[in-house]
Amino acid sequence: MNAVTLQNISKSYQDVKAVRDVSFEVKKGELFGLIGADGAGKTSIFRILTTVLLADKGTATVAGFDVVKDYKAIRDRIGYMPGKFSLYQDLTIRENLEFFAAIFGTTIDENYELIKDIYDQIKPFSDRRAGKLSGGMKQKLALCCALIHKPEVLLLDEPTTGVDVVSRKEFWAMLKSLQEKGITILVSTPYMDEANLCERIALIQNGRIMSVDTPENIIKSFPVKLYAAKSDAIYKLLKDFRAAPVVDSCYAFGEFLHVTMKGNRETGSSELRDLAIERGHTHVVVQEITPGIEDSFIRLMNEKTEVSAHQ
Amino acid sequence: MKQLLVFIRKEFFHVFRDRRTLLIMFGLPVVQIVLFGFALTNEVKNIEIIISDNARDINAQQITDKIKASAYFKVQESVLDYNDIEKAFKKGNIKCALIFPAHFGDDLCHEGKAQVQIITDGSDPNIAKTVVNYLTAIIGDYRQQISPSPTLAYRIIPETRMLYNEEGNGSLNFIPGVMALVLMIVCTTLTSVAVVKEKELGTMEILLVSPFKAVFVLIAKAVPYLLLSMINVVLILLLAVYLLDVEIKGSVLLLFFESVLFIITCLSLGLLISNVTDSQQTAMLISMMGMMLPTLIFTGFLFPLENMPKVFQIISNVIPARWYFIITKAVMLKGLGFTYVWKETLVLTGMTVALLGIALKNFKIRLQ
Numbered sequence: 001m002n003a004v005t006l007q008n009i010s011k012s013y014q015d016v017k018a019v020r021d022v023s024f025e026v027k028k029g030e031l032f033g034l035i036g037a038d039g040a041g042k043t044s045i046f047r048i049l050t051t052v053l054l055a056d057k058g059t060a061t062v063a064g065f066d067v068v069k070d071y072k073a074i075r076d077r078i079g080y081m082p083g084k085f086s087l088y089q090d091l092t093i094r095e096n097l098e099f100f101a102a103i104f105g106t107t108i109d110e111n112y113e114l115i116k117d118i119y120d121q122i123k124p125f126s127d128r129r130a131g132k133l134s135g136g137m138k139q140k141l142a143l144c145c146a147l148i149h150k151p152e153v154l155l156l157d158e159p160t161t162g163v164d165v166v167s168r169k170e171f172w173a174m175l176k177s178l179q180e181k182g183i184t185i186l187v188s189t190p191y192m193d194e195a196n197l198c199e200r201i202a203l204i205q206n207g208r209i210m211s212v213d214t215p216e217n218i219i220k221s222f223p224v225k226l227y228a229a230k231s232d233a234i235y236k237l238l239k240d241f242r243a244a245p246v247v248d249s250c251y252a253f254g255e256f257l258h259v260t261m262k263g264n265r266e267t268g269s270s271e272l273r274d275l276a277i278e279r280g281h282t283h284v285v286v287q288e289i290t291p292g293i294e295d296s297f298i299r300l301m302n303e304k305t306e307v308s309a310h311q
Numbered sequence: 312m313k314q315l316l317v318f319i320r321k322e323f324f325h326v327f328r329d330r331r332t333l334l335i336m337f338g339l340p341v342v343q344i345v346l347f348g349f350a351l352t353n354e355v356k357n358i359e360i361i362i363s364d365n366a367r368d369i370n371a372q373q374i375t376d377k378i379k380a381s382a383y384f385k386v387q388e389s390v391l392d393y394n395d396i397e398k399a400f401k402k403g404n405i406k407c408a409l410i411f412p413a414h415f416g417d418d419l420c421h422e423g424k425a426q427v428q429i430i431t432d433g434s435d436p437n438i439a440k441t442v443v444n445y446l447t448a449i450i451g452d453y454r455q456q457i458s459p460s461p462t463l464a465y466r467i468i469p470e471t472r473m474l475y476n477e478e479g480n481g482s483l484n485f486i487p488g489v490m491a492l493v494l495m496i497v498c499t500t501l502t503s504v505a506v507v508k509e510k511e512l513g514t515m516e517i518l519l520v521s522p523f524k525a526v527f528v529l530i531a532k533a534v535p536y537l538l539l540s541m542i543n544v545v546l547i548l549l550l551a552v553y554l555l556d557v558e559i560k561g562s563v564l565l566l567f568f569e570s571v572l573f574i575i576t577c578l579s580l581g582l583l584i585s586n587v588t589d590s591q592q593t594a595m596l597i598s599m600m601g602m603m604l605p606t607l608i609f610t611g612f613l614f615p616l617e618n619m620p621k622v623f624q625i626i627s628n629v630i631p632a633r634w635y636f637i638i639t640k641a642v643m644l645k646g647l648g649f650t651y652v653w654k655e656t657l658v659l660t661g662m663t664v665a666l667l668g669i670a671l672k673n674f675k676i677r678l679q
Contacts, residue, residue, distance in 0.1 A: 050520045052678045071676075080520045084513035090328045091321065094532070102317035103523045145517075 001029045003063060003153050004049060004182035009058035011044050020207040026186050026200075034188040035297070041213040042188040043083055049152070049186070050080045052094060063152045079151035081142050083158045088128030089131030091124055093141055096130055096160045097148060104149035114181065115144045118174055136167030143174065154178065156187040158194035159196065160254045172197045194293040203297050204279035210300040214291055222291040222299065224248070225268055228256040240279045246271065258295060314523055318531035325505065327533055329391045332501060336539055340493045340547050346483040348555040355441045360384045360407040361399060368416030370425075370457075378409070379447050380562045384445075400432055406440045417506060450594040486551045487639035488612025490570070491632040493547065495577050495606045496599070502536050502581030503594040510589055516678065525676045531559070535569075544570040560646030566639065569652070572659055579666035586673045608634040634659045 004026035011019040020039045025190040026032040027226060032043050049062050051071035059066065065073045087096045097119075103109050112119075125133065130141060139159055156175075159167045172194065179185055187198070195201045196215045197263035200283050203218070211218055231237045238257055241250040250258045261268050269286050276284045328330050364592050379386045389406070391393075399405045410428040412418075418425035429446050431439040477546065506529070509515040518528055544567060551557040560565065581598060588594045608614055609627035616627055627633050634655045641647040641655075649656070 001666035035632070047516075047678060050516075052519050054517060055679060075520055076522045078520065080517060082516045084516075086517050088321070088325070088514060089512070091324055093325065095321070099317060100517070100521075102314055103521045105314065105522060196541050211465050 010226040036204035062163040079146035079154045081146045094126040100145040152187045226291045229286040322535040359405045363410045366411040366415035370416040371411040498577030499581040499600040503584040507594040540574045544604035561642035576663040582670040606632040
């Protein structure tokens with residue numbers, strides 16, 4: 001059985017189409033990532049799934065219940081962490097946790113096992129007010145509060161936004177261990193590097209799902225060869241490559257440019273190097289690389305815009 | 312039930328940990344009572360008066376002494392001519408001038424009648440009238456003093472009494488008004504802000520997603536303010552009795568219950584406002600401006616309702632504070648019992664039920 005299903009869900013705010021005809025499924029016990037830039041429609045999808053927002057079209061179920069008809073049953077079974085940090089700033093860590101435990105009709109002791117690993121890290125500060133915590137600690141506390149009633153499905157809307165790299169790593173480790181305890185997790189993030197940590201991901205752009213698969217398959221389905229290139233004048237190189245007719249796409253990626261070429265060429269690497277040297281570049285490096293999620297995302301995004309431009 | 316109690320306890324934490332809320336809650340009533348009781352009063356005291364004595368005889372002097380002895384006047388004596396008096400008026404130095412003509416005493420003794428001139432600053436008609444009344448009374452008093460045996464056959468001496476307020480204590484009228492105003496501000500503003508705050512912080516989103524009944528959120532938000540406002544009523548009454556010497560004529564218990572009813576009305580209004588607003592500022596503005604002004608204007612404690620155009624009188628009927636003002640005045644100042652205020656109580660109850668009903672029904676179980 002699927003823990004979460006969406007079928008042809010659409011949602012508009014006045015004239016902005018936030019979610020367009022979205023369908024995907026999250027299997028039970030899965031760690032599923034919803035990957036997309038800010039404003040792609042992730043939060044709207046979460047709000048529809050948590051029953052606080054009604055979709056204009058389509059149906060969705062969470063833990064087997066319809067989000068419109070059985071919203072009360074869903075509210076008993078999910079843990080939700082909204083994108084905005086949503087705890088009471090003027091209550092201490094302990095008071096926040098006690099409050100949410102009580103609201104969900106449980107106590108801290110009852111489900112302590114589930115949150116123990118996370119709570120132990122913030123326990124030394126349990127008398128500190130939530131407003132005075134660091135970003136990483138806040139997220140841990142919020143996660144504890146979302147978990148306190150032992151939910152079947154955990155919905156986390158951008159839990160790692162605004163959190164430092166170390167805390168992000170820790171946070172994902174916690175999600176993994178929660179998944180091992182049998183909790184289905186749907187998490188959204190704008191960070192592409194976090195996509196690899198999910199079992200399956202959905203890439204979303206402008207309210208449309210571009211692809212749903214495992215990160216490996218999405219990378220594998222990258223249809224052409226990808227090259228990384230750099231020279232002493234990286235910006236000029238970017239312009240030169242983009243002007244060249246054999247180059248399909250070229251964009252900056254860290255200290256390198258990522259380049260794809262038209263058609264499948266065996267000698268792409270040397271062709272690009274010759275092209276660069278011909279234009280007077282020095283210290284040219286070109287090598288073939290395996291694409292990452294971000295490369296797939298950018299390629300899918302460009303394809304979509306081309307398709308919609310043709311329509 | 313336990314959930315509700317935990318929620319209410321959490322609300323108390325919010326109130327007690329926020330100094331601004333506490334300040335509004337308990338500072339405001341004290342400040343208002345003290346302000347209205349001592350500083351803002353429509354009694355006319357310390358009137359600057361100039362007495363131009365052109366007679367310089369014993370009668371004029373005796374009247375001048377009587378005026379000086381009164382607490383209402385601050386006397387400047389001078390022999391200014393008419394033009395100088397007008398200049399003093401224009402400068403705003405004086406509110407009133409009393410002019411004795413030459414031969415004032417002679418005329419009084421020999422002809423049996425004499426004239427004095429009273430000039431007042433008519434730019435504030437209310438003060439001017441009051442001043443003329445004071446002066447006429449003092450002069451009339453003096454006339455009786457010098458001719459104890461009346462020469463007139465028939466004399467009507469009006470004995471005036473100010474019922475329910477014999478000393479003319481100005482704070483009496485203000486206490487019920489201030490109570491209405493303070494409760495309105497504290498209950499309506501603070502409750503609406505408290506609910507909207509949850510929306511702003513995003514905590515409302517979690518509360519909605521929780522199995523906790525949405526309606527309970529409203530109840531839990533309102534209960535702390537209900538309790539604290541009840542303490543407020545007691546505080547205001549204590550201040551009124553011990554600081555401003557206002558006597559509570561009727562049943563204190565009845566007064567208290569009527570106040571609780573009015574508090575619930577205000578809370579419902581606050582919850583209703585919180586339903587339709589999404590930011591603390593809007594909630595604050597609506598409840599401050601939208602509720603405070605009508606309360607000030609239409610309750611009748613600053614401006615008499617009877618003098619208003621018919622339209623405003625009709626509008627005043629929908630202002631809850633107006634009915635509460637009538638009830639408190641009746642119970643507190645006139646000492647009337649429930650039988651005299653049941654109609655007003657019924658109106659207030661009706662309003663409360665309607666407001667609360669709308670607030671609960673409109674509470675959104677989802678985001679927009």
